[in-house]
Amino acid sequence: MRGDRDSNLGPSGHRQTTACTRPALRHQSAPKIHFCLKIKAQEIHVGDVVWLHENDEIPCDLVLIGTSDPQGICYVETAALDGETDLKTRIIPPISANLSVEQLGKVKGVVECPNPDNDIRRFDANMRLFLPIIDNEKCPLTINNTLLQSCYLRYTEWACGVAVYTGNETKSGMSRGAAEPKLTAADAIIDKLTIAIFMFQIVVVLVLGYFGNAWKYTEGLKQWYLMYPVEGEAPWYDFSIIPLRFELLCSIMIPISIKVTLDLAKGVYAKFIDWDEQMFDWETNTPAHSANTAISEDLGQVEYILSDKTGTLTENKMILKRCCISDTSYGNDNGDQLNDVRLVNAISSNDPDVIKFLLVMALCNTVVPIKSNDDTVSYKAQSQDEEALVNAAANLNMMLISKDSSTAEICFNGSKFRYELLDILEFTSDRKRMSVVVKEGQTGKILLLSKGADEALLPRACPGQQIQRYLEAAEMYSQLGLRTLCLGWRDLKESEYKEWSKNFQEASCSLDNREFKIAEVCHSLERDLHILGVTAIEDRLQDGVPETIKLLRNAGINVWMLTGDKQNTAIQIGLLCNLITSGPGFESRSPRIAQAGVRLATDTLPQTPHRAGALCTGGKTEEDILRSLERALLIMKNTSETKDLAFVLDGWALEIILKHSKESFTRLAMLSKTGICCRMTPLQKAQLVAILKSAGYLTLAIGDGGNDVRMIQEANIGVGISGREGLQAARAADYSIGKFKFLKRLILIHGRYSYNRTAFISQYSFYKSLLICFIQIMFAFLSGLSGTSLFNSISLMAYNVFYTSLPVMTIIFDKDISETTVMQYPQILLHSQAGRLLNPATFCGWFGRSLYHALVVFFITISAYSDEKSEMQELSMVALSGCIWLQAFVVTMDTNSFTYPQILLIWGNFVAFYMINLILSAIPSLQLYTIMFRLCSQPSYWISMALTVAVGMGPVVAFRYFKNLYQPSAINILKQIEQSNGSIQTSGNLESARAKLTNLLTGSRKIRDSNYHPLLSDSAESAR
């Protein structure tokens, strides 16, 4: 990992010997200048001062103590760590801000930091520098004061820092966890079948062994030419010899090659995904990628999709669409940009509220303006919302020109204003708001500017203010599917600020529970706000999302949306993207039992009305929530149309439900096709996945941001969208795609084909092994149950490794029905979802087929080659050829589409069998010598082969044909439709058919759980 990169190392320090007073403080260091040298990254020790130049990769976790920038800022690219491509600013801790370059080398001090962990967003440490440099005060350190390993230093001439974590103890090193290997559902069934076959093998061995011994004592001892040792002379283990010989013979019953063949096939499936041109995203230039090559079959069996909203369903390209300032709501229905004339007028007339509003938009953020050469300013932001706000403010003449750690410059209507940035009260997902404290350059007034979620900010409004209209505006905006933010401000008195600042400083320095303490302190300042208005930012749905969701739901997949957003927005997006069906008929049917699902911060807000097709679960108290859950469950159970009902749940309700009645929630989850969970924390998302997984469902989690990583890792299949929130999710995922819409292709095309192919390959592998094994067992009855192998070892080995494993590989090119048909009839996914192609029943079919074929081959062989022809080598070769002929026809029979590689491999292998055996027959030292030449010149050999094929395949063809015509499975029908139409026309009744299917889906799934359905058994289901 840590190659031999050279890094320019500053003065090399050594570990200080000061005793650690607390075990938590692992690293104490005191850099001391000695000399400057270049060393390898692996030689850096904790406490060394490391000097970096522009574009260097950071070799270990450093605490920044100096940069070339006079403001003490440097920029890092953290793409390797969190996938976010924007630049992040890192600041020198104030304590070392005034150090000169010379001093940096001589500096002595102590850094107290926690044990290494993998949290790349937190670094709760402090630093103390020793005399004679500066005072002895503790200075808090945050993640903003660090340079983390594997990031790059950008736009900064040099920077230097003290190494705090090195090697695998760095944040990046600790994040590298070994991913748990995932086992697909198909693999699990294969494993079970393997165990079943193993048991069968043991039984066969025991039975044959017993009868073998019995034959030996009743018959074998009489066969003088066998010269069995007389009783008493035989070794003690004599009784076990025959069973062990049978064990040896039957060991081929379990195909060892299956793992290799399947792994190879899985590798090809993964490659097909990587290669798929139709899953290539032109906008972001990203192809689909499958990081996990082993689980493609699971894609075809997905039952639940749990999707993130922002960035996954939506584009995560935010644009300010509307706003509500004071009494006025700006922006109209078709308003593209916020270019409402009234707003422009209000700005030009210097409406104080509007100007303040714009000021908050421009200042209350962590955006970094970057000035390019032609004097235009572009913004780098970590939050898309903030970028949208700053951009919108700039469009409305309130331009943020420059910003550093302490000051910001605003250009409004041509004149520049300076603001001193005193403190930033950062955004956390718990607080749901952020604030900045600024000092106006000219007036010296101190202002608190806040923005945050409406339920986080409105309750903190100053008592007198009317907030009702803002609530209504927020409500209205979220119904339009817009993301709302509330803006507010207040004046701070100098004294108040000073006192608070001290507390804040203290809280920032605390080592444990810092986040909580800071939140407390911030809380105390963010009160009595003067609410300015509400912004509404549009996050557009990604291209093709509604169609994709509709298709996936038609395919019988339950789609849940898990979002951190608020309920209204979530439901609205749900409606927009077909997650919830709304219709006039629905309103009446849907039960009006809903409570407000949102946990409200205060009781002043009205309850959220119930929405069409959505069953909200929630309430203010625990009892409320649990009661509403029970009611929802009851309704789900009793109403026949509930399948289209979605349940809506928020994070708080989930927490309580999980604590008190996990089972009823699991039942609810199983009953409803759609779920919308809002206000979810990353952990809760993962918990939901775990619940569904524990109920035995195959889950797919899709997300794009760091907050989805846990869910992605927890699910059976994790899909990451390489989107704007960085590559973090894509890195953790098994598959990464550029857009949500590619999911349908990933599941319906790649997943389905992979499942079908694996189902065939695995069962065929058992079939061919059983075939040859059954022949051996039958031969045992003609060879005195002594365990003679009919086939020689070369043939046996080549049979498994060569003759039979190559043709079966052709199935990786097979397509039962064309891609267009699958997309037209997504319901067909139900077949693979319910495991119709690979289950004990289908396996029994293959088992029976191999038994039948073994009987055919064996009896034709011994009948045609009896009496004077019953030479061992010849007979064995005839039987082997029979197997090869049959297997070539079996593969042909089960291939749905023939492409030239398939024809080439199946029949090429067939030809190769003869070539190889003819060559082997030319080597005098082999037992096979001349056998194949003799056989090929005998008419009876060829006649026997033709007979074997006819008798072996005839019933299979007849049976297939009969089923195909009179009891066709859905796949059969679609194949026929494909044939008869050439191309498919959407028939009129298709839509209604789909609607009917949705009613069937839950039922079908229940049936699947209780017993398996063999392929071609739709009728069995209908009889139920």
Place this chain on the structure above:
Amino acid sequence: MNSHAAGTSNGGSGDAAAGGAARRNTRMPKYSKFTQQELPACKPILTPKWVVSVFFIVGVIFVPIGVVSLLAARDVVEIIDRYDEACVPSNMTENKLAYIQNETISKECIRNLTVTKDMKQPIFVYYELDNFYQNHRRYVKSRNDAQLRDASKANQTSACEPEKTTANGQPIVPCGLIAWSLFNDTYNFTRGNENLTVDKKDISWKSDREHKFGKDVYPSNFQNGALKGGATLNPKIPLSEQEDLIVWMRTAALPTFRKLYGRIYFDLKENDTITVSLNNNYNTYSFGGKKRLVLSTATWLGGKNDFLGFAYLIVGGLCIFLAFAFTLLYFIKPRKLGDHNYLSWNRHPAGR
């Protein structure tokens, strides 16, 4: 079987053309029909027309082959004589084992065979053993091919247990149970006064004589032990010329088997009586095996085995029957292929 080339729908290629220049820098996967799984494919399905015609054609081909094979098998004239019981002197039928193991009793035996049909030369003389497990694991492994082929490898007796060496450690050539238990009944044929000489040349495979059994390998220490198995070998004759041994060592895969004893180059007429004077030496009495002498002619298909003929007739007949049955069924109960209404999600009414 119907077939059509799968249409190649490439939605992305339109964009591809648009982005022609950008393509060089893009991470877009290289387009090929193979990687896009768009190779032209033939998709046969089992339509009535195809299935019926396949069955019919197979039937039409199989029946004549069956007839020809059956005729060929019927052409063969076979005389089978079981002599193991008959050759035991009447006073020893209660204790056949004692008879066969007593070397002092003469094993000569005369059998008269009547030719049922004209037999053209060459007439193959087989001996048939029954309930004799040449394919027993203990037996089939008990040989050493290297020793048989190469005189310098006489000491290689591995796998030959328990007939490896003599009591004093000398290697037995040819070693092993197979050689040791070599069949040793002999037959002489006369028709009236005419001696029907049995030609015992070329009864073994040429390849065996030339490559498996050495021209300079001579039997040594063979059948010298206390326990005599079967025939002895003339130590003056190399193994490659010991054709009875070579034939015997081509082990049979089934417990009932025939091995070639020799050929008679005389035409036999119907109702000819052939006198066989045989030496009934070989012990099959201990395990109740039968011994038969078989005189048989041969055709292109081999001996008198009508299995293939009958099998072809039956299979061919069944195929034609199925073809008609399917046709009939199709007209009685016609089904439209690819009917939407048969789709499971279309078939069931809502609610269950």
